[in-house]
Amino acid sequence: MHNEQEIRDYVLRRVKPSKEEDELIWNTANSLLNRANEEIKKRNLEGDAILVGSVAKGTYLKNPDIDIFLRFPKDLNKEDLKNLGIEIGKSIIPDGFAKYAEHPYWRGIYNGFEVDIVPCYKISKPEEKISAVDRTPFHTEYIKKNLKDEQKDEIRLLKAFLKGIEIYGAEARVCGFSGYLSELLILKYGNFENVLANVSKWRKKVYLHLGEGGKKFRDPVVFIDPVDPNRNAASAVSEESKSLFIHASRSYIEKPSKNFFFPNPTIPLSKEKIKEEINKRETFFYVFEFPKPDIIDDNLYPQINRTMEALTKILKDFGIINTFYIVQNSKVYFLIELAKTALPKVKIHEGPPVWHQNSKNFIERWRGKALRGPYIKGYRLFVEVQRKNTSIEEVLFHNLPNYKLGKEFDKLKNEINLGEIWNFMEKLDRVELTKFLIFKFPWER
Amino acid sequence: MHNEQEIRDYVLRRVKPSKEEDELIWNTANSLLNRANEEIKKRNLEGDAILVGSVAKGTYLKNPDIDIFLRFPKDLNKEDLKNLGIEIGKSIIPDGFAKYAEHPYWRGIYNGFEVDIVPCYKISKPEEKISAVDRTPFHTEYIKKNLKDEQKDEIRLLKAFLKGIEIYGAEARVCGFSGYLSELLILKYGNFENVLANVSKWRKKVYLHLGEGGKKFRDPVVFIDPVDPNRNAASAVSEESKSLFIHASRSYIEKPSKNFFFPNPTIPLSKEKIKEEINKRETFFYVFEFPKPDIIDDNLYPQINRTMEALTKILKDFGIINTFYIVQNSKVYFLIELAKTALPKVKIHEGPPVWHQNSKNFIERWRGKALRGPYIKGYRLFVEVQRKNTSIEEVLFHNLPNYKLGKEFDKLKNEINLGEIWNFMEKLDRVELTKFLIFKFPWER
Incomplete structure (x- = not known):
């Protein structure tokens, strides 16, 4: 299918709701708005319910989320605002649940659609915003007004x-x-x-x-x-x-x-093929298994990145080839591909310039203790000293206390399992392993 | 001996010529000057012989070299100048030999002293210098005039x-x-x-x-x-x-x-101790043996440095810990200490930024051929490709044709012997090996 018009038609057929679906979406949204306004009135509150997000803007795909905002006056205190959101949400969708971002809100299924009911302040311009979501109605308005x-x-x-x-x-x-x-x-x-x-x-x-x-x-x-x-x-x-x-x-x-628009899924390699791919690289794949912290994704993923950064810093002398992580069931797996698994016993330690006030201390500290030196290279003193930790396990556990992983991962430092990838082959998702080993852009799969 | 005055006295007793030696030095210098002036006169040449260097300045140590310069007018052509230096030198010290720096001169033993007879132009100020040595008499004059x-x-x-x-x-x-x-x-x-x-x-x-x-x-x-x-x-x-x-x-x-002033010599370690020192570092010592090019030291040593630079560049992926060279008999040995002796089969190859005009070519070139990728990291494309050469020998011989060693070493690329240090233990000077393995400042030996 090479004709762009054909592609557009095909994509829209697959992602755009039909007339009947549209009607159902709008009926559902209107019913939610009515229910929400009733609940506000019932409590004698000043305020209103509005529809925001892609449904309000008419830019939704099939099976959209429906976002209802409950707007209250600026003088309502923040605690009351949060509680009202949960309370009204619960009375509209009793079998929903509270979600906590910067701001709590209510999520549930209504008429088959996922619905978010979010309390906010009614402000007259975006600069007045009190809570993080107060700007959202303005985004909705802006698009509704400007989009043809x-x-x-x-x-x-x-x-x-x-x-x-x-x-x-x-x-x-x-x-x-x-x-x-x-x-x-x-x-x-x-x-x-x-x-x-x-x-x-x-x-x-x-x-x-x-x-x-x-x-x-x-x-x-x-x-x-x-x-x-x-x-x-x-x-x-x-x-x-x-x-x-x-x-x-x-x-x-x-x-x-x-x-x-619709990439093919990654077809997982067989276990044998995975082993073959790993072996032919002549590198070393290490796995660091952490329990998965019980936090929302928007906190989890930055912490995963920070943890990966710390691990790669700690292991940099082993020669980092590549890294990958897999979040699977109740675990987070950090995969690190290394050029080697043992460091030499000798480590070069850079000292101060010869003229520096610390150069005397440096020499006294290392004389007779260094494997070689102190000696001069360029204008600096150097020694070669005995490295205590030469295996990945030793280097990791020696350095781990001094590095900041993500906040929640810091608490889990004692619960890490690590080892060569072979020890984890039964556990790890083969689709993810395939993505790691043979990267393909989604549209080229 | 901690008293500085005692040290001064001791040093001067060992390095300063005695009165009798002084007399011999000056008699020799005067006799050489007379002989040289006679030879100039004999040839009906305009010119004179002068004494330069440490003897002329009175700053010589025991057993000094004696430097005689033959000065000729600026209009003498360079070829004649060079020939005259050799000719007159030869007639004064028949069993000497010609040395070639930027400029040929005559070296020989006279009265037990090493003597250099050097032709130059007589100029009135240093800016007028024609040959590299014409400035030397001015240095001698300057010191004689200013030194107390x-x-x-x-x-x-x-x-x-x-x-x-x-x-x-x-x-x-x-x-x-x-x-x-x-x-x-x-x-x-x-x-x-x-x-x-x-x-x-x-x-x-x-x-x-x-x-x-x-x-x-x-x-x-x-x-x-x-x-x-x-x-x-x-x-x-x-x-x-x-x-x-x-x-x-x-x-x-x-x-x-x-x-x-008088450091102790390096006491060589025994062969067993040398092996022990090498083994405890858990690194790999490689030796590259070249025939020694037949050139003067002032050309040899810069070329040795350039050769070492090229070798360390070629081998940098193996992790250079340290380098050393030994010039011994008719060989030059380059010693390189490495962190490992084998590279992984995979090599990361950096491509252009995604938006670069070459990014399409890069992708087409590597698609299906790379071990992994092309993929994006930051704003660049990367591939991981199969490394052809993974051993030191392979990497060296594959890269050697593309690197410039020193000029004379370039001609010897096909005569290199290389291998782990154990293969060269019988040949290598143990004093030099000891210096390499256990560096000590001369005064701390």
Whole structure:
């Protein structure tokens, strides 16, 4: 399927709700709004319920989440605001549950749709925001006001594309492009094809805005939020996600395919093939198994990254080839590929410049104790000293107390299992292992 | 022996010629000058013979070389100048031989002293110099004019100190402090103790001059030549020699000893002890044996350094711990201590940024051929590819054709013998091996 029009039609057929589905979505949203306003009235509260998010904006894909915001006056205290959200949510969807981000809210299934009921403050302009979500209604309003009807499908195409190449979503697990950012990109560039054409020309610095610019940011992608010029609407986008978007755009333009929107799943290699792939590299794959901390994903993934950074720093002398992590069941597995598994007994230790006030101490400390030296190289003193810890296990357990992993992982330092990958082969997800061993861009699978 | 005065006396007793020796030196020098002037006159040439160097300046140690310069008018052509030097030299010392630096000269033994007879142009100021040695008589004149009699022993002490700590001489093998530079240091700082006191405070940049300053230089030590402000009289001094001088000065001031002037020789370790030292480091010592090129030392040593640099570049993936060379009989041995002897089969290959015009070629070139990737890290493409050469021998012989060793060593690429140090244990000088394995500053042996 090479014709771009055919691809567009195919994608929209698969992601865009039908007339009947649309009707059901809107009936459900209206029913939720009525129920919410009743509950507010019943309690004699000032306030209202509004629909926000992709349903409100008409940019939703099939089976969307429905986001209902409960707006209360600014003088309501924060504790009451939070409690009201939970209380009203519970009375509308009794079998839901509370979720805690910066701000608690209520999540449940209603009419078959996943629904979030979120309390916020009713403010007159975004600068007045008190809680993190107060700005959301303005985003919804902005898009509703500025997006042309015919652009809604363009947004659906863009979202499907970003989903397909696995960078859709601002959450920490993805570090990609949010729904709102997708909408801004369509407003900026007009339509889906134009977004790709422009993204394919992005380079190191990307600074975008609608109308006037705003503050400077250091993020890989900057898109000044038209609702608040002090905010970067693309702050979640990582360097990798940006680069993947650029590369995918170039690749799509060169050879369009529905695989960008609907990639094939990774076909796991057999155990034998996995062993073969590992063996032919002549490197060493180590696995560090941690219990999975019981925290939300947006806290978990940054901590995973921090933990991986610490592990690679500790093991850097073994020659890091590559790293990967797998979150599976109640465990987090850190996989690190190393060039070797033993360090020499000798370690070069850099001292001060010969003229430095500490050079005397340095010499006195090491004279007779060093394997070689103190000696001079360039203008510095050096010694070669005996390395105490030469195996991965020794180096790890000697250094672990001095390194900061992610906060929750720090508490789990005593519960690490580690060893060569062979000891974990029965446990580890073969799809994930395959992705680690044989990287493929999603659309090329 | 801790008293500095005692040390001074002891050193001077050992290095300063006695009255009788002095007389012999001067009789010899005068006899050489007479013979040389006779030869010039005999040939009806305009010109004269002069005494230069440490004998002329009165700063010589025991058993000095005697340097006779034959000065000819500026209009003599260079070929004739060179030939005359050889011809007259030969007639004075028939069993001498010609030496070739930038400029040929005659060397021989006369009255038991080593004598150099060097032709040069007689110029009226140093800027007019035609050949490299024309400036030398001005150096001699400058020192004779400015040095006080009582400073001559200070120079002897400084020279003996520099000799003892093994950085006396501007030649490429040493990269240290010449006789002339030693004299300038005494002129600058007054006496031996003051030189050490000042050197012990030297830091990264050392810029010295007598009277007015001169040109800027990037060398580790700069001493503007008072005879030619466009020349750095310390240009030969390496960073290591400078640092060693600083460190030795600080050490001497802290604890003076005659060992700085007359270090003990290195006592070679037994073969068994050498093996033990190597084994306890758990590293790998490789030896690269080259035939020794038949060139003068001032060309040989820079080429040895260049060759060592090339070898360490080629082998850097094996983890260079240390290097050393031994020039012995008709061979040059390069010793390289490595952290490992085999590389993994996989090699990370960095590609262009995703947005670069070459990124398409990069992907096409490696797709299906790489062990992993192309994949994105940061904003770049990467692949992991199969490494063809994983042993030291393979890596060396694959890369050797592409690297520049020293000029003469380049011609010897096909005559290298290499292997682990055990294969060379019978050949290698144990004193040198001991120096490599257990570094000691000369005065601490």
